[in-house]
Amino acid sequence: GENVEQHPSTLSVQEGDSAVIKCTYSDSASNYFPWYKQELGKRPQLIIDIRSNVGEKKDQRIAVTLNKTAKHFSLHITETQPEDSAVYFCASRDSNYQLIWGAGTKLIIKP
Amino acid sequence: GAVVSQHPSWVICKSGTSVKIECRSLDFQATTMFWYRQFPKQSLMLMATSNEGSKATYEQGVEKDKFLINHASLTLSTLTVTSAHPEDSSFYICSARDGVAGEQYFGPGTRLTVT
Numbered sequence: 012g013e014n015v016e017q018h019p020s021t022l023s024v025q026e027g028d029s030a031v032i033k034c035t036y037s038d039s040a041s042n043y044f045p046w047y048k049q050e051l052g053k054r055p056q057l058i059i060d061i062r063s064n065v066g067e068k069k070d071q072r073i074a075v076t077l078n079k080t081a082k083h084f085s086l087h088i089t090e091t092q093p094e095d096s097a098v099y100f101c102a103s104r105d106s107n108y109q110l111i112w113g114a115g116t117k118l119i120i121k122p
Numbered sequence: 123g124a125v126v127s128q129h130p131s132w133v134i135c136k137s138g139t140s141v142k143i144e145c146r147s148l149d150f151q152a153t154t155m156f157w158y159r160q161f162p163k164q165s166l167m168l169m170a171t172s173n174e175g176s177k178a179t180y181e182q183g184v185e186k187d188k189f190l191i192n193h194a195s196l197t198l199s200t201l202t203v204t205s206a207h208p209e210d211s212s213f214y215i216c217s218a219r220d221g222v223a224g225e226q227y228f229g230p231g232t233r234l235t236v237t
Contacts, residue, residue: 045225054215054228055166100165108219110156110226115165 013038013105017113025121030091032116034101035083041111043104044084046075049115050097058099059086088118096120124150126218128229135206135236142202143232145216151196152218156226157189160213172199206236 014037024030036044042063047055061068061075061084068075072091077084088095101113125148135141145155153174158166170186172178172193180186190202199218203210215231 052213052231052233054230056228057225060225108154109168109171112165112168117163 013041013103013109013111015101015103015111015113017101017116019116020114021117021119023119023121024091026091026093028091030086030088030095030118032086032099032101032118033083034085034103034113035081036103036111037082038103038105039079039082040106041103044075044077045102045104045110046073046086047100047102048097049100055100091118091120093120093122124148124218124220124225124227126152126216126227126229128216128232130232131230132233133235135234137207137236138205140202140204141206141234142200143214143216143234145199145201145218145229147197147218147220147227150218150220152199152220153196154219155193155199156217156219157191157199157201158215158217160215160231166215169201203234206234208236210234211236 017034045060048058049055059073059075061077072089074087098115098117100115102110127146129144155172157169160166169184170178170180172191174193178191193199216229217226219226
């Protein structure tokens with residue numbers, strides 16, 4: 012079945028710098044890749060997603076890139092702000108339409 | 123975006139009792155709902171997938187007789203933790219999918235503490 016790996020597990024960046032989180036997947040049939048942000052004690056919130064027919068998608072300071080050949084996708088956050096501090100999860104939707112989750116990345120924005 | 127509610131938001135119960143958690147899709151019909159459990163500092167762990175009108179599909183290692191799931195309507199799924207024990211204390215989150223290939227929307231979660 013599908014397997015999703017996410018790196019790094021913790022990422023600390025200076026406020027204003029960029030942050031990049033990477034995920035790999037194993038099922039070449041997967042075609043939908045969402046990213047979720049989860050603040051402590053709250054529900055995961057969808058922040059951006061990308062489908063397999065697109066290589067890149069951008070929404071203000073957030074962008075996601077997808078490399079289908081290499082089976083990896085990445086989340087890019089530019090001009091980081093303190094409110095970006097949270098845990099970020101990538102996911103891949105497999106051929107059964109189930110979301111397979113990465114282990115999460117704790118992003119820390121240092122003032 | 124679509125709204126999913128979950129009730130209660132937190133509950134404390136004594137060991138051996140049962141607790142029911144409700145998950146509702148408020149502005150869309152969800153043929154499929156998912157129940158997750160999340161321990162501190164860990165990722166979401168899928169417990170089961172429920173389809174309206176049919177039995178839930180449980181993930182390996184999840185006891186279906188302990189975690190009873192009912193999905194009687196297109197907008198409501200319930201999770202009942204039976205004979206709860208302290209090790210069942212966790213953050214339980216439901217999500218509902220809008221259509222077969224639609225997005226998944228999460229409820230706010232229920233913090234269960236078993237004393």
